[in-house]
Amino acid sequence: MSASTGTSASASTAYDAKFRVWRGDAEGGELKDFAVEVNDGEVVLDIIHRLQATQAADLAVRWNCKAGKCGSCSAEINGRPRLMCMTRMSVFSREETITVTPLRAFPVIRDLVTDVSFNYAKAREVPSFVPPPGVAAGEYRMQQVDVDRSQEFRKCIECFLCQDTCHVVRDHEENKTAFAGPRFLMRVAELDMHPLDAAGESGLDRKKTAQDEHGLGYCNITKCCTEVCPEHIKITDNALIPLKERAVDRKYDPLVWLGNKIRRRGE
Template sequence: MSSYTAHFKVWRGDADGGGLADYQVEVNDGEVVLDIIHRLQATQAADLAVRWNCKAGKCGSCSAEVNGRPRLMCMTRMSVFSREETVTVTPMRTFPVIRDLVTDVSFNYTKAREVPAFVPPQGVAAGEYRMAQQDVERSQEFRKCIECFLCQNTCHVVRDHDENKPAFSGPRFLMRVAELDMHPLDAAAEAGLDRAASAQDEHGLGYCNITKCCTEVCPEGIHITDNALIPLKERAVDRKYDPLVWLGSKIRRRGQ
């Protein structure tokens, strides 16, 4: 097994400020950035704070920015960088720093609680749910989300404009609204909840300008923009501005 010495710059600090610290650290074949961060903890920076858990790209814990790109450290192989390249590791920029590479992502949990849950259909027991396979496959893509919040971090609506956070849920949770809105068994409409309208009025769907930056950083390869956000935008616009859709909703409402 061959090894070499790499130059790392790692952000050190807390909510009051900090900066990049330089390290020379050994790298072995097949290692990922998280391996190097662990080696730094073991050999040079025992107090370096980093959040991680599974080291298999499934828990979403080790999100950070590596050379300016939001990534999972456990899924970023050192082989993608040249041996002469300086590797810079910084915390996710969109969320407040707690210490070193650990950020406060509680914003996302607040937004998650604001999305109304699945509404079971009336008169159908849970074991009796039936769906067409194409509907299963459509929503299954969104359920691959590991909540690493890289899409939230890279979305410039919140990344560059902190004032938008109260009104904008971000791509991860707009995707959740879209998943529920297209679910054939969700009875939200019967309960008086229009999910597409809610996405527009309560979750800030109109702020999204479909740059696809969220899709580009998703480690699960979910087509967030094309398969969730754009269709949700189309449904929201139809229900609000299409006169035939508007008239149909009035007729249905009158018949209830």
């Protein structure tokens, strides 16, 4: 009797949700409506998998860990960039139509899968850490506060939600050549504040390249990148704004300007 009651109670939590999913490829496509069963505790990715299993076997979707750590299942859910595996169905009402579309800032390959190679190209443009001269690997020493500061940025799972939501690339395709986007400006900021990075000694000015080569000036600190970060990295406050401040100090500080002028005269 008790077993039967438990089964009935469990079944009562299931319902059919209204989903609107984008289907198509690089040539074009459209939103298609589906009614898909939802059970207690499920996330959007569960429903997309059920949709594949029951109604749309050819639906293309990228995913891997289903634990919010690989960044693969990025999509736009009701217009907001999110990880499908971390978006619980309980945040939506049962009457709501849930729209799932591919990341808008990147070219569509098929259905919910986009070509994010832009991001890997930008990653290769950021010069890597420059080891300090005369210090062997394993002998690096730095203050714990500097370790903690960099560690926040190392939490990035490269879901590229921040890249997708940034209006500089989202709304202006022509900016992609000159703008690295928040994820990679954050990488520049991390290296620039690293106490052991010897880029300056090798002739690399990370603040200058941030402005001249990675498009730091395009960022107008709307904090939209921070708002969508699933790792809760304070991209704007802890990386982009400090990098802008250091770049401005370097470029416009009158003492720095005077020192550069004197140095050039002596050459």
